[in-house]
Amino acid sequence: MAEIDVDIAIIGAGPAGMAAAVAATGTGARVALLDEQEACGGQIYRGIQRATPERLRILGPDYAAGRALADRFAASGAQHITGAAVWQVTREHTVHYLRNGSVASLRAHQVILCTGAMERPFPIPGWTLPGVLTAGAAQILLKSADVVPAEPVVLAGCGPLLYLLGWQYVRAGVPIRAIVDTTGGADYQRALAHLGGALAGWRYLKKGLALMRALKRGGVPFYKGASGLSIEGDDAVQALHFTSRGQAHRLATHAVLLHQGVVPNTQFSWALRAAHRWDDTQLCWQPVVDEWGTLDVPGILVAGDGRGIGGAVAAALQGELAGLAAAHNLGKLDAAQRDRRAAPLRAALRSHLGIRPFLDALYRPKAANRVPADDVVVCRCEEVTAGDIRGFVALGCSGPNQAKSFGRCGMGPCQGRQCGLTVTELIADARGVPPQEVGYYRIRPPIKPITLGELANEA
């Protein structure tokens, strides 16, 4: 049995992970934070430490705000294990990772999973063509490589990240062919019911409105209430088709950036056999956790967007709460100290999550863009279409794991990251039962690819 190497192992160097590390090291705990990238920041603050003043100007103040947290993390004394692809976290708190071509592992008393979010799948016709990327991908290209579209680009979908990208492109002088917004009248109506929360989160609302005004002033063509999205092309993107305000449109373009929200990255929590619940407001699976983020697996906590989408500031607050909880579990803080420090964090968290119901209602992804028509590819890796999956259901397939056996759906390299939510909803829709009943893929390690040679090459 391996010796305990650290008190707390944190997976992920985004806002939640960094904040957890800072909080935990502050109590005297020995902390190791593992992350795939060479520098901290996760995706939302990617490249933050080497961002030039010009980059900070383009990306905006919310991104720049990550610098302070990154600096505190760097000064925290936590061990930062970079370039580490964690491929398994066990219920016994062993973290297995691949680094520089060989595997290594460490044992911890407590583990905090801070693996964040990933883009929601956007299964429309042609979404697998070269030239289609997510808005998040475009942001990563900008943040990590200073790379932007060379020709006027089309942004399509809905959600704050899409508009933020447009705003950043305007500031960078990148021409935008159009923003094709799927948000329509019914969405605004639904969101009105949550206006109270939005007004309580008025700073977020103000930011959002300013962003939209800047896009208009930037002369970006906007199409609203867009439906019937499909991407035309044989070997690459040639055009985006859609209907807006009763009119059919065809936008010739070579690049389409899709986005309809982000969802929790739950690969580790599922692999741990932790309980999850389907959240019908955010239309995703969320791990079941207590008020500190603890899973129903003792000693393993989740913080940040991996628990449920709340944004960067909420993620940092949850990370701090989880760090304090883990430190308490180790005896570094007594319950009274922990609770005293937690109280203002919880108040801040409530404040920052206040706008979520409004955003979740306003930018609820359309059913047609979540449960597509028969000819649309759902499982990108194995090229299984929605029609194929409906066929499986007709033959008796009751859930995603059976879909694996029926047609390899979900058995490709991405391990269901790009198709899992679609498959759950599609099967639920075809069977006429709730997603909670249908369940999700059984996720098994390795969570990241490793070769037999690497496995044999223990560091």
Next chain:
Amino acid sequence: MPTDRLFKRLAAPAGSPGADTVTIEFNGAALEVPARCSVAAALLASGVTRVRNSPVSGAPRAPYCMMGACFECLMEIDGQPSRQSCLVTVRAGMRVRTQDGARTLPLPPAVQTGRAAEVEHG
């Protein structure tokens, strides 16, 4: 060589550390690409629009998520296949190849001999 460059690098600000480009080998030919970024980003900014063909249908595929979640950017890098090129930092002299079709495993010598004998007897 693809003619449509989908992406480009913004002009590097004055005083950036390190060289702005490196030369790699892409499918056997020398290619100058932006430095200090992932292989996927470097290729996209150099006019490359396809990094692999799907093993199922042969359909062309290219990077989609740029964060290691979609596995579309799989390429052979320095002899090792199926590497997520969005997670590998580009370096001078790197040998990068598009990945076309399914992985083939090399056969052990005894089986190779047996297979060859099979064909001979028809």
